[in-house]
Amino acid sequence: MATHGTETPDDGSAEKRTLYIRFREGDRDGLEQTLTAIDRGETPDPHFENIYHDPADIDRVTRPKNLELLRTIARHEPESIRETARLVDRDVRQVHRNVTELESLHLITLEDDGHSKRPTVWYDAIEVDLPLLGASKAYDAADA
DSSP states (O other), X not given: OOOOOOOOOTTOOOOOOEEEEEESOOOHHHHHHHHHHHHTTOOOXXXXXXXXXXXXXXXXXXXXXXXXXXXXXXXXXXXXXXXXXXXXXXXXXXXXXXXHHHHHTTSOEEEEETTEEEEEOOOSEEXXXXXXXXXXXHHHHHHO
């Protein structure tokens, strides 16, 4: 279940939002618990998850330059890609390329803001789940 959103808690609390990055399989138990809660008429806590099936996508998420950009966007909330480039002391074209990559991975949103695009994130932390055991035999055969 991939959930993307920018809503904030109604009670004004500073709830920590974690984006879970998973490889090949999502959190089935969490999904079932969420659906059961909805069936009971409850409002479950939001669960944000991106599932990648290509190991190269996990590599793209965890590249030092991309992590630097994600931290900068989360901490400073820049108004544009140009301002983001100034904050990380990098060329605007390089930052634009990286920001576009992060958007394609569903890690940021680029919001139109007049003549510029404002990069935004809606989470405070990323947790990467990369299981080494228990993989499906179909995946093991495909990777061999």
